[in-house]
Structure formats: C-alpha cells, structure tokens
Amino acid sequence: MATFIDGFLWYFALAVFVIGVSGNLVTIILASRKVDLSVPRDSAFSGALRTLFSRFLPDQHMLSRIGIQVVAGYMFHLGLFILLFFAAPHVAFLEENILGFGWTAAPHWLFIVASQFAFLGIIMLWLYRMTNSVSRLISKLDDHVATILTFLVMLSGCLALLESFETLRLLHRFLVELLLIYFPFSRLMHAFTFVPSRLFTGAWFGRRGVDS
Amino acid sequence: MARMKFYCDAERCIECNACVTACKNEHEIPWGVNRRRVVTIKDGQQGERSLSVACMHCSDAPCAAVCPVDCFYTTDDGVVLHDKDICIGCGYCFYACPFGAPQFPENAAFSSRGKMDKCTFCAGGPEDDHSSDEYKKYGRNRLAEGKLPLCAEMCSTKALLAGDANMLSDIYRKRIINRGASVLNWGVNYDKVKLNT
Amino acid sequence: MLKQNMVSPVGDILKFLSILMLLVITVISQPTFAAVEGEPEGVIMKNPGADLWREVRQRNIAIEGISQIKSVDSGILINPEADRWTRFRVDQLVNYAAIILAGLALLLLVFYLLRGKIKVEGGLSRQMLHRFSDYERVLHWTLAIVFLFLAITGLTLLLGRTFLIPLFGQEFFSLLASSSKEGHNLFGPIFFASLIMMILRFVKRNIYEKGDLTWLVKGGGIIGKSHVSGGFFNMGEKTWYWIVILIGLLISVSGLILVSPNFGQGRVIMELSHIVHVISAIILIAVSFGHMYLGSVGTEGALESMKTGYVDVNWAESHHDRWAKECRDNNRVISADKFNRLQGKINSGTEESGSVAVEGNK
The missing domain is CATH 1.20.950.20 (Transmembrane di-heme cytochromes, Chain C)
Incomplete structure (x- = not known):
C-alpha cells in the first residue's frame, strides 16, 4: 500500500495533473476567437496586465452584497496559498521530490494561523453554498466534490501535523493524489485559468479603452 | 532484581552542571531539551545548597497515570520509560510530574509539542538494545552495557549517586554517620564538639 | 531562626547539655548557655537537612530556586x-x-x-416567516x-x-x-x-x-x-x-x-x-x-x-408568539408558494403538492 501510494499512484496522479492542466490551458489559448478589426483605442497589453492584478482586489459593489463570500473567500485562498507553498514540510517535499530547490518556509505559527484561516474560510464558503438557496441551486456535484476533497486534503494534513505516523502521512498523500487526478476535470482548474481569463478580458477591455 | 534510583547528596553537590552536560553529550539531546538540571536553593545566602534533578523513576509514576495513550512502562529494574512511537506529545505528563522531568523539543507559538523526552536512567527505550533506532530516540543504553547512568558515574564529588536503591541507602547512611549528624539537637552540626570528655 | 537562639556558641559542654536535656526545661537553659560563653568556640553550622528540604518542598506552594537551565519553572524542584x-x-x-x-x-x-416530538400547535400552516x-x-x-x-x-x-x-x-x-x-x-x-x-x-x-x-x-x-x-x-x-x-x-x-x-x-x-x-x-x-x-x-x-432560514407561522406562534405578532403586524408573512419559489422548488408544482410539511421533510 505504501509503495503504491508513494510510487505508482503518485506518478500517475502527477502525470494526469500535468498533462490535464497543460492540455486544458493549451486548448483555451489556442481556441479560435473572433478577430477584432477595429482600431485599438488603447494598449491591449497594458489592459491585460492591469486586469490581471487589479482583480486580486475585492469589488466594492460585490462586497456589500456577498460579504461572507468575499471575506471567507479571501481567508480561504490566502490561507491556502501560504500553507501550500510556505509550510515547512511542503517546502521540504517540493525540494526533495519535484523542484530540487527550496525556499524559506514560513515560521510554524504563521503556517498554523494561515491554515486556521483557510479552514474557517472553506467551512463558511461551503456552508454558504448549502444555505443560500441561489448558491445551492447553481452548485453542481463538481463544486461539492471539489470542496469536500480539498477540505479532506487539508484535514488529513492537519491531523498529520505531528509528522510521526506513517499511516497519517500516507492518508494525506493519497488524498492529495486523488485531488491531483480530479483537478484537471473540475472547476479547480480556476487556479490556473484565472490568468488567461483575466488577461483576455483585460486585453479586450484595454483595446476598447475601458479602464477596468 | 535491582530497584534503580538516583540520589543527590546536597552536602556534596557543587553546582558544576557537569551531569547536565554529560547527559546532553552522551545522548545527543537536541537544543532546548534538558533531561537533567541542577537547581540551587537559597542562592548566595547562608545555607545555599544545590540538587541535581531528573526523572525520579517513581514507583507509582504520575506521568504513567495521566498519559492518554498509556505509553509509559516500568522495567524490571524499576526504571520508568516511555514509548516514543506511541507518545503524542500532549504534555499531560509535564503537568503531572512534580519534578518537571518531561521535556518537549519544540516551543514556538501555536506549535504542537514534539514527542516527550525525559531521563531514561541510561536505559534506552522499548527498541532492541543498542539498535540505532533506540539511540536516535532515547540515547545510549548504558544499563544494557552493564554501566550506570553517566551523570552519576562522572560526578566529580560523587554527590549524584545512581544504582540499586539498597546500595545507595547504604552508601548514604555511611556518609551520614561519618558526617556526624546528631540526634541530640536536630539542625546542629556537632563536628567541633569534643565527645567523651 | 528560632533554632539559632536556642543554641548559642558552646564548646565543651556536652555533659551540661545532657543534664539539661534530661531536665527538659529549655527556658531555663537559655541563661545557662550565656554563662559559659567564655569556653573555646566551635564553628556553628546548621545541619542543612531541615532547612534544605523545607526549601525544596512545601505542602502548598512551589518554592523557586535558580538553575543554569533557563526554561519556565526550571528552578522549581517540586511542584x-x-x-x-x-x-x-x-x-x-x-x-x-x-x-x-x-x-x-x-x-x-x-x-x-x-x-x-413536541408538535406544533394547530399543525403546520401554509404560511412562513423569515427567521435567520x-x-x-x-x-x-x-x-x-x-x-x-x-x-x-x-x-x-x-x-x-x-x-x-x-x-x-x-x-x-x-x-x-x-x-x-x-x-x-x-x-x-x-x-x-x-x-x-x-x-x-x-x-x-x-x-x-x-x-x-x-x-x-x-x-x-x-x-x-x-x-x-x-x-x-x-x-x-x-x-x-x-x-x-x-x-x-x-x-x-x-x-x-x-x-x-x-x-x-x-x-x-x-x-x-x-x-x-x-x-x-x-x-x-x-x-x-x-x-x-x-x-x-x-x-x-x-x-x-x-x-x-424560514419557519412556519404556527411554529412561531407556539414558541415565539411576541415575535410572530410583530411579524404579522409588519406584514412579513409569506405564503408557502412564495417560500417554495425562494427555495428554488418551482418544478415541484405549487398547486398539487402545496404542503410545506412535505417539502420540509425532503
């Protein structure tokens, strides 16, 4: 079991993830779209860049209407980002197994606080999805599976924090592998597609001289 | 079977902290963990005394009583040991121990404590004697080599004694007799009092 | 400190002392010690045993010494x-x-x-109130x-x-x-x-x-x-x-x-x-x-x-009558049909299966 999770399944999951994600991105980028023949009013390039970064900030009009989602959303995504890329065990894993180089990990307390924010965020977001009737109606099975799978990955990681039980480490890794396999076929792809999406929208607006 | 005990003679301890250093070195204990420490009472005042203290290897150990995963066990020699594979680092033994013997490696904010570490009476752990696993987790197993704990063996004033309880009390009894403690007036040293005149 | 007073510098007075001990009158012995002050003095050193263990362990409070090991409570020998x-x-x-x-x-x-189960008085109505x-x-x-x-x-x-x-x-x-x-x-x-x-x-x-x-x-x-x-x-x-x-x-x-x-x-x-x-x-x-x-x-x-987030009006009446009245006064009662629509249950048909109880049990 351990050799399967650490060996075959890991490489399989990684292959599915890399091929799936790059395949999706290539499809999106190469998709044919209508050529805009109008005279550009402004630079499409600067518009694309501006939008890519300006969309990281919350929209004022949305904030007042869906405050929980905005606040919990930021909590979840920022927390997840920190704990995913700056937790000491994650940095060590990436250095040893994938990248070959590492970076300074966050101190333990920051890792813990970040994961607490992420946990609170994901719980509230999923509950909002379930309690708000509109959110509930527009949610597909994919949304629930993605949320619960992400939550389980985080939870198993949290339970394995002592880093001393092989079974707990394997459970965490197994769930990560399931997530990696599921990733390219789900809305989790937004972790990558937000970039071309914003760039495209930004370029389109920029070309028309819309300051967005 | 022998009943292993430590005894620290307060009249002899000179607070050199060599037992602490020897212990750290022998077992390669990580930074921040001290299985043994020397405490000085009335420092700088009359009646200043020092005592070297570590796990007392209690007969009815409170740490073992409160451990939520029941990881403590007592060897045939009366040494209280714990299994680090079972330990979850909850810190209850630290609350239960009157002597402050259990130590925890990590102490950062919101950190979970690592697995507990404490004096093993140089008797290793549940792993095979002299295995590298045992050495990594618990330090050297001197008892299995037929040696006593290093802290006591290298104590320069022989203040810290370790070994079978009966032998220790014999040694200490002889010391007391030679020191001339009296029952006539408890608290008085009659050393300079000429007897039989 | 009491003991120091009781025992004054003495030299060769063991006999004297034993007699006094036999008499067991300490009060009287005090002036007697003063009388033999001139004798060759011994070095007074209290047996540290008593004082030491008193410092090490008290019944109720932990006494703190000092230790070269600097960590919390490291100076306390017995807690x-x-x-x-x-x-x-x-x-x-x-x-x-x-x-x-x-x-x-x-x-x-x-x-x-x-x-x-504590039933709602008068059964469930077809009217709802927004509560949470x-x-x-x-x-x-x-x-x-x-x-x-x-x-x-x-x-x-x-x-x-x-x-x-x-x-x-x-x-x-x-x-x-x-x-x-x-x-x-x-x-x-x-x-x-x-x-x-x-x-x-x-x-x-x-x-x-x-x-x-x-x-x-x-x-x-x-x-x-x-x-x-x-x-x-x-x-x-x-x-x-x-x-x-x-x-x-x-x-x-x-x-x-x-x-x-x-x-x-x-x-x-x-x-x-x-x-x-x-x-x-x-x-x-x-x-x-x-x-x-x-x-x-x-x-x-x-x-x-x-x-x-919605409750039945009758439920509100039986558990929160003042609130229910307030809602009625402010026209905040909505029909079960509207409630179903708000919950997105349009497909189930409002006419045939109007009962909220049936919907609620889903």
Whole structure:
C-alpha cells in the first residue's frame, strides 16, 4: 500500500495533473476567437496586465452584497496559498521530490494561523453554498466534490501535523493524489485559468479603452 | 532484581552542571531539551545548597497515570520509560510530574509539542538494545552495557549517586554517620564538639 | 531562626547539655548557655537537612530556586500542584465525565420516548416567516461543525485510554489520539473566532427582557401543555446562548493558554487552565446534547429555521408568539408558494403538492 501510494499512484496522479492542466490551458489559448478589426483605442497589453492584478482586489459593489463570500473567500485562498507553498514540510517535499530547490518556509505559527484561516474560510464558503438557496441551486456535484476533497486534503494534513505516523502521512498523500487526478476535470482548474481569463478580458477591455 | 534510583547528596553537590552536560553529550539531546538540571536553593545566602534533578523513576509514576495513550512502562529494574512511537506529545505528563522531568523539543507559538523526552536512567527505550533506532530516540543504553547512568558515574564529588536503591541507602547512611549528624539537637552540626570528655 | 537562639556558641559542654536535656526545661537553659560563653568556640553550622528540604518542598506552594537551565519553572524542584492535578484527572475527571455524558444521553432518550416530538400547535400552516439570514445560518453551522469536531477529538483524548485502547489496541489508538490532538489544537482558535462572530451577531436579541420570567415559571412548555410566551428568542434559547458564549469564552481562553506553551506560563497555570477547560467543556457538551435534541427530533419545525432560514407561522406562534405578532403586524408573512419559489422548488408544482410539511421533510 505504501509503495503504491508513494510510487505508482503518485506518478500517475502527477502525470494526469500535468498533462490535464497543460492540455486544458493549451486548448483555451489556442481556441479560435473572433478577430477584432477595429482600431485599438488603447494598449491591449497594458489592459491585460492591469486586469490581471487589479482583480486580486475585492469589488466594492460585490462586497456589500456577498460579504461572507468575499471575506471567507479571501481567508480561504490566502490561507491556502501560504500553507501550500510556505509550510515547512511542503517546502521540504517540493525540494526533495519535484523542484530540487527550496525556499524559506514560513515560521510554524504563521503556517498554523494561515491554515486556521483557510479552514474557517472553506467551512463558511461551503456552508454558504448549502444555505443560500441561489448558491445551492447553481452548485453542481463538481463544486461539492471539489470542496469536500480539498477540505479532506487539508484535514488529513492537519491531523498529520505531528509528522510521526506513517499511516497519517500516507492518508494525506493519497488524498492529495486523488485531488491531483480530479483537478484537471473540475472547476479547480480556476487556479490556473484565472490568468488567461483575466488577461483576455483585460486585453479586450484595454483595446476598447475601458479602464477596468 | 535491582530497584534503580538516583540520589543527590546536597552536602556534596557543587553546582558544576557537569551531569547536565554529560547527559546532553552522551545522548545527543537536541537544543532546548534538558533531561537533567541542577537547581540551587537559597542562592548566595547562608545555607545555599544545590540538587541535581531528573526523572525520579517513581514507583507509582504520575506521568504513567495521566498519559492518554498509556505509553509509559516500568522495567524490571524499576526504571520508568516511555514509548516514543506511541507518545503524542500532549504534555499531560509535564503537568503531572512534580519534578518537571518531561521535556518537549519544540516551543514556538501555536506549535504542537514534539514527542516527550525525559531521563531514561541510561536505559534506552522499548527498541532492541543498542539498535540505532533506540539511540536516535532515547540515547545510549548504558544499563544494557552493564554501566550506570553517566551523570552519576562522572560526578566529580560523587554527590549524584545512581544504582540499586539498597546500595545507595547504604552508601548514604555511611556518609551520614561519618558526617556526624546528631540526634541530640536536630539542625546542629556537632563536628567541633569534643565527645567523651 | 528560632533554632539559632536556642543554641548559642558552646564548646565543651556536652555533659551540661545532657543534664539539661534530661531536665527538659529549655527556658531555663537559655541563661545557662550565656554563662559559659567564655569556653573555646566551635564553628556553628546548621545541619542543612531541615532547612534544605523545607526549601525544596512545601505542602502548598512551589518554592523557586535558580538553575543554569533557563526554561519556565526550571528552578522549581517540586511542584505540589502536580499531584493534585494528577489525582483530579485520574480519580475524578475520567469517571465523572463518562458517567455524566452517558447518563445524559440516556436521559434524553427516555425523555423522547416519554414525551415524543413536541408538535406544533394547530399543525403546520401554509404560511412562513423569515427567521435567520444566510450569514446567521452559516455562522451557526460553522460553530456547530467546529464544536462537534472539538468535542469528539477532546473526548477521544479524555476517555480514549479507558474505552478505546481495549477496542483498537494501543498503536491504532495512538494514531487516533495524535490526530485528535493536532486537530483539536488547530481547530480550537477557529472555535474562538466563530464564537466572537456569534457574540457580535446575536447578542442584541439575546438580552433578557420582561416576559422571560414567565417562560421560566411555565417550564418552557417542555413539561405540560401550557402556552408559553417568547420574543425572537425565548428564555430557554437565550439561556443556551449565554451558556455557549460564557462557557465558550472560558474554554477558548483556557485552551489558548494550553495550546501555546511558549509565553512563559508555568505548569501551575496550565494545570488550572486544563481543569477549567475540561470542566467547562463537559458542561458545554452536556448542555449541547439538550440543544441538539430540542433542535432536531425534540421539536417539530425547529430544524427548518436553521436549514432554510424560514419557519412556519404556527411554529412561531407556539414558541415565539411576541415575535410572530410583530411579524404579522409588519406584514412579513409569506405564503408557502412564495417560500417554495425562494427555495428554488418551482418544478415541484405549487398547486398539487402545496404542503410545506412535505417539502420540509425532503
């Protein structure tokens, strides 16, 4: 079991993830779209860049209407980002197994606080999805599976924090592998597609001289 | 079977902290963990005394009583040991121990404590004697080599004694007799009092 | 210091002393010592035994020496609280916690069998009232999920050695306990955060007011069939709220002291925190049994308010009549059809299956 999770399944999951994600991105980028023949009013390039970064900030009009989602959303995504890329065990894993180089990990307390924010965020977001009737109606099975799978990955990681039980480490890794396999076929792809999406929208607006 | 005990003679301890250093070195204990420490009472005042203290290897150990995963066990020699594979680092033994013997490696904010570490009476752990696993987790197993704990063996004033309880009390009894403690007036040293005149 | 006075510098006076000892009149002996002051003096050195061990161990307080090992409490040789804490945990806590929780669960079961589900008076109407917003429901369920997780992991650590080790064996239980401990430590502050949000959101509606005493006198309508008066929250709900907030704060603060052992708090503070933490947690879990019972199988229609945010008008009438009246006066009653549409149940058809009860049970 351990050799399967650490060996075959890991490489399989990684292959599915890399091929799936790059395949999706290539499809999106190469998709044919209508050529805009109008005279550009402004630079499409600067518009694309501006939008890519300006969309990281919350929209004022949305904030007042869906405050929980905005606040919990930021909590979840920022927390997840920190704990995913700056937790000491994650940095060590990436250095040893994938990248070959590492970076300074966050101190333990920051890792813990970040994961607490992420946990609170994901719980509230999923509950909002379930309690708000509109959110509930527009949610597909994919949304629930993605949320619960992400939550389980985080939870198993949290339970394995002592880093001393092989079974707990394997459970965490197994769930990560399931997530990696599921990733390219789900809305989790937004972790990558937000970039071309914003760039495209930004370029389109920029070309028309819309300051967005 | 022998009943292993430590005894620290307060009249002899000179607070050199060599037992602490020897212990750290022998077992390669990580930074921040001290299985043994020397405490000085009335420092700088009359009646200043020092005592070297570590796990007392209690007969009815409170740490073992409160451990939520029941990881403590007592060897045939009366040494209280714990299994680090079972330990979850909850810190209850630290609350239960009157002597402050259990130590925890990590102490950062919101950190979970690592697995507990404490004096093993140089008797290793549940792993095979002299295995590298045992050495990594618990330090050297001197008892299995037929040696006593290093802290006591290298104590320069022989203040810290370790070994079978009966032998220790014999040694200490002889010391007391030679020191001339009296029952006539408890608290008085009659050393300079000429007897039989 | 007393002893120093009793024994003055003496040399060759052993005979004298033995005679005096035989006489056992210390008071008289004092001036006698002064009389032989001229004799050759010995060096006075108190036997350190008595004073030393007095310094090492006191019955009630821990005395602190100094140590080259600089860590919290390293100067304390013997901490007398440790033994009391151990006795509390081993002899009382584990047994009583198990008995209280198991007994209470049994009691609720018996109560349910005797009393059954408390029905809404006059059955369910086809009219609904909006009771809890999305945020309030999200908040409630967040706190509930985190609380349940903490209760389960906490009880695993507390009762596992007695009940789970015989079941799973030591090694698997150790894995379980380790995950419980890590999960408990990480989710604790999340509970605190949710609790703060809970305070901010609900405190206004939970301040006791005039009619609440009548509610208490009538036993909240649980016993007997009399009609009890209540506002947005009735007396029982308000009390539950304040139990959650006050005991929850106690749990959170003591838990934070325990979870971050690096702010210089000594063992005694942590032992006290642990006792506070565990006693208040047992109380909160026990009371939450009641809340979970009343909120689900105990009372008809109560769960709906936290599921959909809407309640039946008749339910509101029987549990919160003053609030129901206020809603009626302000025309806030909506029809079951509109409620179904708001819940997105347009397809089920409003004409054929109009009953809210059928919809609600989905």
